[in-house]
Amino acid sequence: MPYAVFPVEPPEDLDDPVSVAQHDQRAFDKLETMLRHWDRPHQRSYHWFLDLSQHQPVIELSQRCQRLLPQAGLDLIPPEGLHLTLCRLGYVDDTPLPRLHTAVRAVRDRCRSIGPFRLTAIPLAGSPGAIRLSVAPWSPLAALHTVTLAASENTNTDSLAVFRPHVGIAYSHRVQPADPYIEAARHARSLSPVVIEVQELHLVELYRVDHQYRWRVLERLPLAAHPSSFP
Structure with missing residues (x-):
């Protein structure tokens, strides 16, 4: 992949949905070529992420967007594959259980100081x-x-250097012109965004099966409840 993160630069306003969406869309609109996602190296790994496989509004939005995409050249992500990746903890073969348990305890303690929050998921x-x-x-x-x-x-402690949050709905499975997908994405932008209420963080064991990601949830860490989190 030509970019460690995409877009290369973060948006100017990290919290304004319009600013974030327009920044992502402008970067995508400039692409000339889609690459084969599955050329990325992969090992069974431990990941922190938000499991969205049971989140009906996100499922419905992803499916509405998918119906607008060209079917050739893409592996559509089914409901059971929807997620938002935060960070890879480590590869399964390289992470001893004591280290895994230590990481879980550390993250659980820190999650007590982070309250639930809302996200807006925006097409496309x-x-x-x-x-x-x-x-x-x-x-x-x-x-x-x-x-x-x-x-x-990971020894990099600057989130904005390595992190571009998003929810994938399809993977490119070949090298191909980007134009048909850019045009379809523009049509999908007329769809309404949906709200995700984030109340817990998930640690999963992640693996690939037949051009899809699958996982086993190992831990569900609740975020601390604050009365003002969901007005």
């Missing part, structure tokens, strides 16, 4: 290897990312 943009929903605000996600990053194998 993409990256060189995928089609995806934008999400905003970024600030609460960056707080979770910082917490999980501190307990991971």
Whole structure:
């Protein structure tokens, strides 16, 4: 992949949904070529993320967007594959159980100081290897990312250097012109965004099966409840 993160630069306003969506969309609109997502190296791994596989509004929005996309050249993400990745804790083969348990305890303790929050999932943009929903605000996600990053194998502590939150809805499975997908994404932008209420963080064991990601939830860490979190 040509970019460690995409877009290369973060949006000017991390928390304004319009600013975040327009920034993602402008970057996607400039792409000339989609790449094969599955050329990325993969090992069974431990990841922190938000499991959205049971979130009906996100499922329905992803399916409405998918119906507008060209079917050739894409592996559509089914409901059971919807998620928002925060951070890889480590590869399964390289992470001893004591280290895994230590990381879980550390993240659980820090989650007590982070309250539940709302995200807006916004159609539609993409990256060189995928089609995806934008999400905003970024600030609460960056707080979770910082917490999980501190307990991971990654030595980079700057969230904005390595983190571009999004919800994927399709993967490119070949090298191909980006124009048909950019045009379809523009049509999908007429669809209404949906709200995600984030109340817990998930640690999963992630693996690939037949051009899809699957996972086993190992831990569900609740975020501390604050009375003002959901006005």
